[in-house]
Amino acid sequence: MASQSRRTPLERVEYVLIVSTLLLLVVFTLQPLLNLLALSLSDPSKVAGFSGLSIFPDGFSPDVWMLLLQHPNVQRGIFNSVWMTATSVCIGVFGTALMAWGMSRPGLPGRRLIFILVLVTIVFEPGIIPDYFLMKRMGLLNTPWSVIMYKAVSAWYLIILIRFFEEIPKELLEAAELDGANPFQTFFMVVLPLAKPALATIALFYLVLHWNEFFRAMIYLNDQSKWPLQVVLRQFVIEGDKVAIVGANNVNNNLGLAQINIRALKAGMILITILPILAIYPLILKFFTKGTMSGALKG
Amino acid sequence: MREKVRQWWPYYAMMAPGLLFFFIWHYVPIWEAKMAFENVRIIPPNIWVGWKNFEVLFASPIFYQVLANTLIISGMKILFVFPVPIMVALLLNEVRSGKLRGAVQSAIYLPHFLSWVVIAGVFIALLSPTDGAVNQIQTAMGFEPVNYMTNTGTIRWVLVVSEIWRSAGWDSLLYLAAIFAIDPQLYEAAEMDGANRWQKIWHVTIPGIVPTIATLFILNMGMFLSADLNQVINMQNAVNASTIDIIDTYVYRMGLSTGEYALATAAGLFKAVIGMTLVLVSHFVSKRLTGKGVW
Numbered sequence: 203m204a205s206q207s208r209r210t211p212l213e214r215v216e217y218v219l220i221v222s223t224l225l226l227l228v229v230f231t232l233q234p235l236l237n238l239l240a241l242s243l244s245d246p247s248k249v250a251g252f253s254g255l256s257i258f259p260d261g262f263s264p265d266v267w268m269l270l271l272q273h274p275n276v277q278r279g280i281f282n283s284v285w286m287t288a289t290s291v292c293i294g295v296f297g298t299a300l301m302a303w304g305m306s307r308p309g310l311p312g313r314r315l316i317f318i319l320v321l322v323t324i325v326f327e328p329g330i331i332p333d334y335f336l337m338k339r340m341g342l343l344n345t346p347w348s349v350i351m352y353k354a355v356s357a358w359y360l361i362i363l364i365r366f367f368e369e370i371p372k373e374l375l376e377a378a379e380l381d382g383a384n385p386f387q388t389f390f391m392v393v394l395p396l397a398k399p400a401l402a403t404i405a406l407f408y409l410v411l412h413w414n415e416f417f418r419a420m421i422y423l424n425d426q427s428k429w430p431l432q433v434v435l436r437q438f439v440i441e442g443d444k445v446a447i448v449g450a451n452n453v454n455n456n457l458g459l460a461q462i463n464i465r466a467l468k469a470g471m472i473l474i475t476i477l478p479i480l481a482i483y484p485l486i487l488k489f490f491t492k493g494t495m496s497g498a499l500k501g
Numbered sequence: 502m503r504e505k506v507r508q509w510w511p512y513y514a515m516m517a518p519g520l521l522f523f524f525i526w527h528y529v530p531i532w533e534a535k536m537a538f539e540n541v542r543i544i545p546p547n548i549w550v551g552w553k554n555f556e557v558l559f560a561s562p563i564f565y566q567v568l569a570n571t572l573i574i575s576g577m578k579i580l581f582v583f584p585v586p587i588m589v590a591l592l593l594n595e596v597r598s599g600k601l602r603g604a605v606q607s608a609i610y611l612p613h614f615l616s617w618v619v620i621a622g623v624f625i626a627l628l629s630p631t632d633g634a635v636n637q638i639q640t641a642m643g644f645e646p647v648n649y650m651t652n653t654g655t656i657r658w659v660l661v662v663s664e665i666w667r668s669a670g671w672d673s674l675l676y677l678a679a680i681f682a683i684d685p686q687l688y689e690a691a692e693m694d695g696a697n698r699w700q701k702i703w704h705v706t707i708p709g710i711v712p713t714i715a716t717l718f719i720l721n722m723g724m725f726l727s728a729d730l731n732q733v734i735n736m737q738n739a740v741n742a743s744t745i746d747i748i749d750t751y752v753y754r755m756g757l758s759t760g761e762y763a764l765a766t767a768a769g770l771f772k773a774v775i776g777m778t779l780v781l782v783s784h785f786v787s788k789r790l791t792g793k794g795v796w
């Protein structure tokens with residue numbers, strides 16, 4: 203930023219130090235992930251003493267990934283995670299947009315009251331036990347809906363969308379009205395197309411939120427077959443329940459999965475769970491960064 | 502009146518699913534929380550017992566242990582996690598090449614988007630006493646390996662460091678946005694006066710982001726009793742449990758494992774009320790000090 207022409211040697215040393223510190227931060231952030239990736243792709247015969255510092259596979263073998271991706275628990279986990287996340291995102295975006303549209307109309311009677319009632323939910327959360335009893339009373343225990351419907355409409359994202367809708371030029375809405383559009387038509391044909399960037403942002407917010415959700419799935423879904431990937435991962439990696447992945451038959455004999463190093467399997471499992479986030483990471487960066495920056499500036 | 506109904510009903514109709522959701526998912530649980538004042542019986546109805554559950558709770562030593570753990574962990578996070586993103590933002594701002602800065606940012610933002618299950622998995626591997634990176638460096642330097650995950654003396658630091666790993670990069674974004682909003686003329690004026698890099702940081706950049714720092718600090722104080730449940734529940738094990746058992750994990754265990762519904766709800770309600778008060782107070786303090794609130 204400063205004039206770049208005349209820099210003293212001291213300033214150059216300072217600059218090198220600043221850049222090195224940041225690069226060290228990058229190493230601290232990425233090394234643990236790259237290490238797990240390298241471990242999961244290494245030759246199974248060489249994994250035993252694989253260094254925690256290395257980021258290059260020792261030999262190469264896709265065995266761990268193949269075995270995991272063919273494993274019924276992992277496949278079911280992926281399937282459950284994908285459909286539950288997709289459903290949550292659709293419900294979330296649509297429900298939030300509809301509600302935000304109403305709340306963004308200046309003259310709406312009761313607007314202020316509704317706003318306050320929404321804000322209260324941000325500040326006051328009665329806790330997991332009342333929530334558990336609500337699920338029980340509604341018969342949602344051990345159904346995916348106890349997980350999907352949580353934060354179906356997030357108060358935070360609702361407020362973001364309200365702000366966005368409020369900035370749509372009045373003239374456009376009035377023009378639609380003059381053309382004889384009713385509020386529904388205005389919403390679907392004028393407002394939604396205009397809001398595409400905001401809706402995409404909200405969709406990504408919901409996507410990350412729901413893909414990473416594990417707590418509710420963990421406490422509400424007893425049935426293993428209903429578990430999303432995060433809970434499968436937790437059972438195997440955090441709880442150290444080898445049977446969850448290796449299988450009861452394989453624990454004691456030398457067949458199939460049991461031959462693979464358990465450490466490499468865990469590493470592969472972690473990476474499979476991250477993969478979708480990595481796949482959309484460029485999009486995440488674009489939308490989240492812009493959203494957070496402008497949000498911070500407006501204050 | 503009739504005119505009004507005709508004008509506004511379509512909007513209420515569109516809002517109906519959302520309103521219904523908020524009512525059921527957020528307001529019914531508030532009503533359910535009355536359980537904290539009841540004696541929960543297997544066969545309803547429950548009996549109203551007033552403050553008795555709270556008296557039992559406040560008389561139990563475990564609750565004070567849990568409360569102390571929560572305060573210690575939150576205090577450590579404020580002290581050691583909070584300043585890091587500020588320093589990261591200051592460093593990033595000094596980088597002249599936009600490409601380099603962008604590359605660093607894309608790398609350090611990543612962990613913010615990973616779940617605590619994943620992060621716990623990563624840290625368990627990273628801190629493994631036999632082949633984790635940290636212990637390998639440690640033994641290479643001639644130190645004894647430490648099992649950080651099962652050591653009551655280190656597990657709280659694992660919480661602190663993993664929180665830094667997850668959030669320091671992303672949180673720096675807010676401060677960076679505040680730095681970019683500083684009037685460039687201030688830097689030019691400082692340069693005219695012969696200020697060097699550190700003087701510019703000290704006299705222009707930091708004063709420029711103080712309002713942001715204050716707002717975020719106050720907000721963090723507001724969340725003081727919420728030492729992340731998702732983090733702790735994934736890092737907890739039989740050995741370290743006593744040191745990082747927080748109110749949230751206590752509520753979870755008492756309620757869903759032990760079946761002490763009323764006590765667990767009372768503890769949860771205690772946390773919710775204190776938490777709400779702290780958030781509201783911090784919001785108004787922030788508004789008074791900086792003119793900026795949270796909403």
